[in-house]
Amino acid sequence: MMRTARFIGGRLLGMIIVLLVITFISYAIFYLLPANPAQLSCGRPCTPDRLATAETFMGYDQPWWQQFLNFVGGIIGGRTFGSGQAAIHCSAPCFGYSFRLNAPVTDLIWDRFPVTLSITIGAAVLWLIIGVGTGVVSALRRGTLLDRSLMTFSIAGVSAPSYLVGLLGILLFGFTLNMVPISGYVPLTESPVDWLWHLILPWLVLAFINAAIYTRLTRGQMLEVMGEDYIRTARAKGLSEARTIGRHALRNVLIPVITVFGLDLGGLLGGAVITEKVFSMQGLGALLLDAVGNLDLQVLVGITLFSAFLIILANFVVDITYGLLDPRIKAGSS
Amino acid sequence: MATPAGIEPVLETPHNGRQVQRRLLHDPAAVIGGALVILFILVAALAPLITRISGHGPYEYDLGALDETTAPAGFGGGISARHWFGVEPLTGRDLFAVVVYGARTSILVGVAATVVSVALGVLIGIVAGYFGGWTDRILSRTIDVVFGFPGLIFMIALGAIAPPRFPKSLLIILVIGFFGWPAIARVVRGQTLALKERNYVVASQAAGAGAFHILFSQLLPNLAATIIVFATISIPGKIGAEAALSFLGVGVPPPTPAWGRSIGEAISWVQTDPMFLVFPGAALFLATLGFNLFGDGLRDALDPRSESLGR
Amino acid sequence: MNTRVTTPVLAVDGVSISFTAAGVPGNGGWRNGGWREVVHGVSFDLLPGRVLALVGESGSGKSVTAMSTLGLLPATARFSGSIRLQGEELVGASTRRLRQVRGGQVGTIFQEPMNALNPVFTIGNQIAEGLREHQPAMSRQQAKQRVLELLDSVEVRDPRRIARAFPHEMSGGQLQRAMIAMAIGNNPLALIADEPTTALDVTVQAGILDLLRDLKDRLGMAMLLITHDMGVVADIADDVAVMKDGTIVEAAAAGAVFAQPQSSYTRTLLDSVPRLAALRLTERPATPPDSIPVPPEPALAAQLVGASVVYHGRDLGSGVRAVDDVTLSIPRGESVGLVGESGSGKSTVGRALAGLVPVASGHALLDGVDLARASRSTLRRARTRLGIVFQDPASSLNPRHTIGRSVGEPLRLQGRHDSAQLRSRVRELLEAVQLSAALAGRYPHELSGGQRQRVAIARAISTNPALLIADEPTSALDVSVQARVLDVLRDLQAGLGFACLFISHDLAVVGEVTNQIAVMHHGRIVEQGPTNTVLTMPQQPYTQRLLAAAPVPDPREQSERRHARQLLSR
Amino acid sequence: NPELGSKGASQTPQSSQKGGTLNILTAQTEISFDPAKSQSLAITSLGLVNRRLTTWDISPDQPAKVVPDLATDIGKATDGGKTWTYTLKDGLKYDDGSPITSADIKYGLERSFAAELSGGLGYHKGLLVGGDKYKGPYSGGELSSIETPDDKTIVFKLNSPYGDWPWVASTPAFTPVPKAKDDPNTYGEKPAASGPYKVESYQQGVALNLTRNDSWDPKTDDVRTAGPDKIIFKLSQDPTVAAQALISDSGDAKNSFGAQFVPAAQLAQAQKDPNVKGRLVTSQPGALSYLAFNTTRGALKDVKVRQALQYAADRQAYKIAAGGSISGENATTLITPGIPGRQEYDLYPAPDSGDMAKAKKLLAATGHASDLKLTLVTSNDPIALAQSQALQQGFAKAGVKITLQPLDSNALSEKVTGNKGDYDLYLGSWQPDFPSPNGNIQPLFDSSQIGNGNYNTSRYSNPEVDKMIKQAIGEVDQDKAGQLWAEVDKKIMEDAPIIPLTYTKNSFLHGSNVQNFFIGAFPAYPNYLKVTLKQ
Numbered sequence A: 001m002m003r004t005a006r007f008i009g010g011r012l013l014g015m016i017i018v019l020l021v022i023t024f025i026s027y028a029i030f031y032l033l034p035a036n037p038a039q040l041s042c043g044r045p046c047t048p049d050r051l052a053t054a055e056t057f058m059g060y061d062q063p064w065w066q067q068f069l070n071f072v073g074g075i076i077g078g079r080t081f082g083s084g085q086a087a088i089h090c091s092a093p094c095f096g097y098s099f100r101l102n103a104p105v106t107d108l109i110w111d112r113f114p115v116t117l118s119i120t121i122g123a124a125v126l127w128l129i130i131g132v133g134t135g136v137v138s139a140l141r142r143g144t145l146l147d148r149s150l151m152t153f154s155i156a157g158v159s160a161p162s163y164l165v166g167l168l169g170i171l172l173f174g175f176t177l178n179m180v181p182i183s184g185y186v187p188l189t190e191s192p193v194d195w196l197w198h199l200i201l202p203w204l205v206l207a208f209i210n211a212a213i214y215t216r217l218t219r220g221q222m223l224e225v226m227g228e229d230y231i232r233t234a235r236a237k238g239l240s241e242a243r244t245i246g247r248h249a250l251r252n253v254l255i256p257v258i259t260v261f262g263l264d265l266g267g268l269l270g271g272a273v274i275t276e277k278v279f280s281m282q283g284l285g286a287l288l289l290d291a292v293g294n295l296d297l298q299v300l301v302g303i304t305l306f307s308a309f310l311i312i313l314a315n316f317v318v319d320i321t322y323g324l325l326d327p328r329i330k331a332g333s334s
Numbered sequence B: 001m002a003t004p005a006g007i008e009p010v011l012e013t014p015h016n017g018r019q020v021q022r023r024l025l026h027d028p029a030a031v032i033g034g035a036l037v038i039l040f041i042l043v044a045a046l047a048p049l050i051t052r053i054s055g056h057g058p059y060e061y062d063l064g065a066l067d068e069t070t071a072p073a074g075f076g077g078g079i080s081a082r083h084w085f086g087v088e089p090l091t092g093r094d095l096f097a098v099v100v101y102g103a104r105t106s107i108l109v110g111v112a113a114t115v116v117s118v119a120l121g122v123l124i125g126i127v128a129g130y131f132g133g134w135t136d137r138i139l140s141r142t143i144d145v146v147f148g149f150p151g152l153i154f155m156i157a158l159g160a161i162a163p164p165r166f167p168k169s170l171l172i173i174l175v176i177g178f179f180g181w182p183a184i185a186r187v188v189r190g191q192t193l194a195l196k197e198r199n200y201v202v203a204s205q206a207a208g209a210g211a212f213h214i215l216f217s218q219l220l221p222n223l224a225a226t227i228i229v230f231a232t233i234s235i236p237g238k239i240g241a242e243a244a245l246s247f248l249g250v251g252v253p254p255p256t257p258a259w260g261r262s263i264g265e266a267i268s269w270v271q272t273d274p275m276f277l278v279f280p281g282a283a284l285f286l287a288t289l290g291f292n293l294f295g296d297g298l299r300d301a302l303d304p305r306s307e308s309l310g311r
Numbered sequence C: 001m002n003t004r005v006t007t008p009v010l011a012v013d014g015v016s017i018s019f020t021a022a023g024v025p026g027n028g029g030w031r032n033g034g035w036r037e038v039v040h041g042v043s044f045d046l047l048p049g050r051v052l053a054l055v056g057e058s059g060s061g062k063s064v065t066a067m068s069t070l071g072l073l074p075a076t077a078r079f080s081g082s083i084r085l086q087g088e089e090l091v092g093a094s095t096r097r098l099r100q101v102r103g104g105q106v107g108t109i110f111q112e113p114m115n116a117l118n119p120v121f122t123i124g125n126q127i128a129e130g131l132r133e134h135q136p137a138m139s140r141q142q143a144k145q146r147v148l149e150l151l152d153s154v155e156v157r158d159p160r161r162i163a164r165a166f167p168h169e170m171s172g173g174q175l176q177r178a179m180i181a182m183a184i185g186n187n188p189l190a191l192i193a194d195e196p197t198t199a200l201d202v203t204v205q206a207g208i209l210d211l212l213r214d215l216k217d218r219l220g221m222a223m224l225l226i227t228h229d230m231g232v233v234a235d236i237a238d239d240v241a242v243m244k245d246g247t248i249v250e251a252a253a254a255g256a257v258f259a260q261p262q263s264s265y266t267r268t269l270l271d272s273v274p275r276l277a278a279l280r281l282t283e284r285p286a287t288p289p290d291s292i293p294v295p296p297e298p299a300l301a302a303q304l305v306g307a308s309v310v311y312h313g314r315d316l317g318s319g320v321r322a323v324d325d326v327t328l329s330i331p332r333g334e335s336v337g338l339v340g341e342s343g344s345g346k347s348t349v350g351r352a353l354a355g356l357v358p359v360a361s362g363h364a365l366l367d368g369v370d371l372a373r374a375s376r377s378t379l380r381r382a383r384t385r386l387g388i389v390f391q392d393p394a395s396s397l398n399p400r401h402t403i404g405r406s407v408g409e410p411l412r413l414q415g416r417h418d419s420a421q422l423r424s425r426v427r428e429l430l431e432a433v434q435l436s437a438a439l440a441g442r443y444p445h446e447l448s449g450g451q452r453q454r455v456a457i458a459r460a461i462s463t464n465p466a467l468l469i470a471d472e473p474t475s476a477l478d479v480s481v482q483a484r485v486l487d488v489l490r491d492l493q494a495g496l497g498f499a500c501l502f503i504s505h506d507l508a509v510v511g512e513v514t515n516q517i518a519v520m521h522h523g524r525i526v527e528q529g530p531t532n533t534v535l536t537m538p539q540q541p542y543t544q545r546l547l548a549a550a551p552v553p554d555p556r557e558q559s560e561r562r563h564a565r566q567l568l569s570r
Numbered sequence D: 001n002p003e004l005g006s007k008g009a010s011q012t013p014q015s016s017q018k019g020g021t022l023n024i025l026t027a028q029t030e031i032s033f034d035p036a037k038s039q040s041l042a043i044t045s046l047g048l049v050n051r052r053l054t055t056w057d058i059s060p061d062q063p064a065k066v067v068p069d070l071a072t073d074i075g076k077a078t079d080g081g082k083t084w085t086y087t088l089k090d091g092l093k094y095d096d097g098s099p100i101t102s103a104d105i106k107y108g109l110e111r112s113f114a115a116e117l118s119g120g121l122g123y124h125k126g127l128l129v130g131g132d133k134y135k136g137p138y139s140g141g142e143l144s145s146i147e148t149p150d151d152k153t154i155v156f157k158l159n160s161p162y163g164d165w166p167w168v169a170s171t172p173a174f175t176p177v178p179k180a181k182d183d184p185n186t187y188g189e190k191p192a193a194s195g196p197y198k199v200e201s202y203q204q205g206v207a208l209n210l211t212r213n214d215s216w217d218p219k220t221d222d223v224r225t226a227g228p229d230k231i232i233f234k235l236s237q238d239p240t241v242a243a244q245a246l247i248s249d250s251g252d253a254k255n256s257f258g259a260q261f262v263p264a265a266q267l268a269q270a271q272k273d274p275n276v277k278g279r280l281v282t283s284q285p286g287a288l289s290y291l292a293f294n295t296t297r298g299a300l301k302d303v304k305v306r307q308a309l310q311y312a313a314d315r316q317a318y319k320i321a322a323g324g325s326i327s328g329e330n331a332t333t334l335i336t337p338g339i340p341g342r343q344e345y346d347l348y349p350a351p352d353s354g355d356m357a358k359a360k361k362l363l364a365a366t367g368h369a370s371d372l373k374l375t376l377v378t379s380n381d382p383i384a385l386a387q388s389q390a391l392q393q394g395f396a397k398a399g400v401k402i403t404l405q406p407l408d409s410n411a412l413s414e415k416v417t418g419n420k421g422d423y424d425l426y427l428g429s430w431q432p433d434f435p436s437p438n439g440n441i442q443p444l445f446d447s448s449q450i451g452n453g454n455y456n457t458s459r460y461s462n463p464e465v466d467k468m469i470k471q472a473i474g475e476v477d478q479d480k481a482g483q484l485w486a487e488v489d490k491k492i493m494e495d496a497p498i499i500p501l502t503y504t505k506n507s508f509l510h511g512s513n514v515q516n517f518f519i520g521a522f523p524a525y526p527n528y529l530k531v532t533l534k535q
């Protein structure tokens, strides 16, 4: 227990350091963006005086390292822009304040996160089930027509760009068959049926593409595990095929699958940029694309940090889960 | 996202070229993949020649091929003897030429970015794995950091930062390449860790070999198979990444043809002129498919474990 | 074969096994032809209460024959012949019936228990699974109880803990015992044991063999024991079948085989086995144990003085003290043997002498150079006076380099030869280890294990070393091959006069090639002296136990040793 | 019930049609109703909620007029155009029932000076006496050049005469803001409504809902008809998806219109489909789209080069890239059609697809026969890219090599309005903030408008022109002013700092239940204030 606690502590510390480095690098890179947020919000016509005032108010007149420190400080203790009645307060954790959208980045992220979460989780469940299922079947029927069809299908899936599949999906199911809505998102709280209805197509598209990867991964693992001695042992014990595969093989196959799954999920939760664009859904990805287009520095850094956090968190969770699934991996000795 | 699915170490497999070739030729999928790869590479290399035969360059406007609403006139987006794949709406440029030249962009960026990734990844992975200790710790953390970055955002943002004089294609190659190296670095590091414990490495060390000799003479040749397979398997991903950037409007600047951009533009025209989507879309799909099939076959051919794993 | 009246439990009759040449599934039928027969019409009977040992060198078809009796051949295999269990034909039986047999009437123990147990389930869980599969009426609680009984009957120390442990938390011996417990859980009529002790230390091996013998007697099982160790055969077998290239070349009662081997192959096999001199256990040590003979300042090739080596794990902290305060001298031209069980620190001593691991305290001197204090260039120079031969022939040659390149590498690193000189030197070296010079252009995988090991020796002596460290140079080889490699080594040493540190866990091998010997246990040297003395009159209890546990290929002598060992452990 | 044709046919508003929920589909991700931060036109979103001192009367086929909104007239000028006085109408109330006073208008203007609330249209800031020093009400007290002698009267004191002040008084900042309700952080989402609608809810990036403001008295308002009961702005709508939905005209789309230009593909589709063509509304030629030469860079400093390049513009390909003839008409002047005082002329006559031979000849004369390599910065949207490429291939025929640098909108405006000026060409379009030649010319060509976020993107500086602009601005007599502006127009084009390409026509789609959807002569946007739904 002590060991595990120490391990988790160490990992958490490592995560914080990695996050700090990422914050710093993002800040440095985005600082180089040819954007002067003050100029963009100066209004028309703009005079040098007004520009300077706006810069001071937003804190862009300070040296870059000071700005960076302010940013990090904001995450810990919140920030206030300006003073007096007109002051804008951004409470901790403040991942910046978007003057363009008049909102703290934290609020923006929380507004948009449910959309991305809905898209990602739904799709992830689908692709995990489909991917692992077909992978196992394919491995067990190795060399048969079924195996080869599934493999062909999956390599097609790996090769197809998500937006192409998305577009074809919209064209077929949305326009031609008029079965599902072509775009938009309805919150679960508003109408669960509409929520589901709007998400089906994105789920299917995202699942189709990702399932392919899992099919291949599962199949490869399955073939390897089926060649292991302990499978022979299980058979020599007189266990049925179903039990040999379902219990002895699958458990070992799932270990690497879960790893990749966690990382994929972490990556996608930070914004399914292309899916959101294709289906016009206002998730984190869309917010991000919008921020890039408008050089909204604060939002960019905020989201970058948030996605980095999710990715790193996913890594961490995967490591922990790994230890739970595989008794050989002791916490701390990975 | 950690490593492309199914990449497993291909360690020290005794193989020779002829054997691999024979195995590849026996795998119908790999043969189809290889044929597609060769086809697209040829198309990319010979683009000027091909368009000379087809009669139109990718930059030539043919406003006469459009109707008054600026959509291509005639059947199937203007398919005719003059324009084999029809024309682009709004410009009347020959879609065949655009697709052919698009192959140049895709293949060039895909391959070059892979080279960047692989070079960086192998160098960092091998150094981290071999030297271990603090070098490894620092490099591994670096790998974590790059993994933690939402790559796409940065690819988009860096496009805006770079000075206009800096060639955009080079920038895209570097950026895609840069965000691709951690995956291979991890694999190479892992294998190096395993390889350096091998007795022949220890023997070389004991015979007085320096680090340089061991890295390049002992380890690298044994990593070659992994690296080749990894490279082949990551090319389609890189082609996809370039297309995705072009699709999002931050790829190589127009008018240089790029499949992703054509697809992005074609979305809007899908109801009026579906062929505008079909041709570039099919090209992108087939090129990616070709590299995937071939890479898969290559891995199987190089990996003896892919055989005789039955029950 | 035998005129006994008892009916065989398992009768194997005319079994032939082939594999598809290309290794692709044959039943799909998309590529036909190319079958390679590896077992040709093998027949034998297993009789109740008797052990049949199936011996032969690696690849002769022992394992596949055993697997075929339970229908566990891979899909790439083709089978013909007949297998009868108490008269009932199993070939062509339904899957259901086969499943009843597997683990029910016939238990199996596999080689390498680490791989044969599923890493993600506990031992108890895996044993219980087999029980409940065959005795559906058994409740979970009963199964748990039975698991503890079984573990107890295979004599593991703390059955409760072992039942809850995962495979990786156990030692090889414990795992092997767990495997046995699993195999006998349903009181099988026959037990098939495929090299049950190969990966284990002799002391552990002796315990397992005792256990198997005891179980056989208690349960009256018939047993098929596969092994390539004639000592093991001498220890436990009632009958012996010798296999070569997929056929049985000789089958008889054990005593007969050892006394009068009929086939020439069996004779070579027996002759190749190195033998230990008869063991004389003194009641009490005649001389004090610390009388390590300090040679009167002979010229030393290498020396460890009070050396300790510590391996640090990932978390900085304690670490493993693999070598603890070891003092060992290797005089010029002498060969010193280093023995001890797995993990006792033998290889680490070798590494310390080569400067491949730093000593944490004490000194490691190579040719008079203190490795810990030497500059990089002195170190390099000192290392050129050193050759190493590694345990595993497969991993000691770079698979991407030709034999010639590997052998010439140490010379090239010195940079003192031009390429023509290098080539002729490589030729000389290959000939010195009795290999054809034509092999220089080949790659390691194109060579046999024995050839590879000789190449490794050629490389090690290429720089005319003052010291050769041979770390288990033959442990992965068949006995007949081992004998040749040892011959080569002995001849070379006689010719070139280098000093040699010979590391092995096989006492008999060490006995054959060294004149000094040191015995290691838990990182320490517990006994040291002239080989003859130590091997025949060991002073330390540990050495005595080690010696007594080593089986010798002679049933009569072996039963004496067993007796002596049982006395010792009392 | 006559529908609007594609030419924006005339139709009198039918105020009798009340009720329903109108959807406005927009690509915008955010809408702020804070008047200090807004650049919104008087006839679009803000106009529904906030009234200003004056406003625009836009009706089909009539030039835009500035008309009183809260005030009783468009302003009385005294002191030669330096003092402007307004009186408020009677019975004006906010949505909470409290009265609108002249002090609220003053306060609303004052807060537009605060750094916290920057970003809006600020023509008044430089004109009002003391405006250049004033820091807003939160830290700078009051602005004395705005006087409110009583609750109904408000007086503005200007630095110099300004004939277009009534137009300035129609900008968003002239909206009343009650001091008691002012929380600068949230006012944009919860403004005090003076118009016929108030904000019900707002979800950034998703939607904004407006409902009726019952305190609004139609008798005080001549320009708003307030037809629908509810108006929903659907934000972040992809223009293509929105247009496709409007074309299909099913469900909600029947009660919707698109606030974005119809993309070229859907424009083509709509023109071909007789069922849709009737719901496609196209404006008169309006905004000027132009190619600006950075007159401070390399060969472009040479007026001869700029003049030569005028002939190399392929306007035909350019127009097709934006959707064909429906997208605009060839432009030759700086003052756009529909603006009083415009005089038609063409200094560089050439065929539709350019006169490449002449361009080549003139270029050769300047010594740049084939060595011109220029970068063109352009917006990274499909239409602008298509247009840039059209120009690029035309220039290539004249031997000029152009490299495109597509930038996202903010990066682009940063680049062209910033101080560095590191670009050669810029493809832009200009829609004046108010319909006066002043709005056409001064922001684009006055040397005070170079850099610092301003729009003299050709970085054109001619002291003579500056002087003429100043004179024209100060002229209160509209006819005389028009004359002066026409002269400035020609004078500038002689120096050829830009190539006027087209006067763009904007097309919009609406659903079949949407009525009174029209576009006036200025601006080239639909008038939201009079849209109704078929009941």
Ligand SMILES: Nc1ncnc2c1ncn2[C@@H]1O[C@H](COP(=O)(O)OP(=O)(O)OP(=O)(O)O)[C@@H](O)[C@H]1O
Binding pocket: B308, C019, C038, C056, C057, C058, C059, C060, C061, C062, C063, C064, C065, C074, C076, C228
């Ligand atoms: N799955 C397989 N596919 C193809 N050939 C195989 C397979 N398994 C075994 N063989 C071949 O069958 C022959 C006999 O192998 P087997 O494993 O029975 O040898 P063995 O006598 O048990 O050797 P060892 O002592 O090394 O275990 C060998 O030539 C081997 O290469």
Ligand SMILES: Nc1ncnc2c1ncn2[C@@H]1O[C@H](COP(=O)(O)OP(=O)(O)OP(=O)(O)O)[C@@H](O)[C@H]1O
Binding pocket: C311, C312, C313, C320, C321, C322, C340, C341, C342, C343, C344, C345, C346, C347, C348, C349, C505
């Ligand atoms: N690189 C290493 N890192 C950590 N511990 C090690 C390392 N190498 C060996 N050890 C440990 O040091 C001890 C001695 O190992 P060593 O390899 O010297 O044993 P050995 O006597 O050669 O055994 P074997 O007969 O199995 O080869 C063992 O407990 C082993 O686990």
Ligand SMILES: [Mg+2]
Binding pocket: C062, C063, C064
């Ligand atoms: Mg075997």
Ligand SMILES: [Mg+2]
Binding pocket: C346, C347, C348, C471
């Ligand atoms: Mg060892």
Ligand code: NI
Binding pocket: A001, A002, A003
């Ligand atoms: Ni604890």
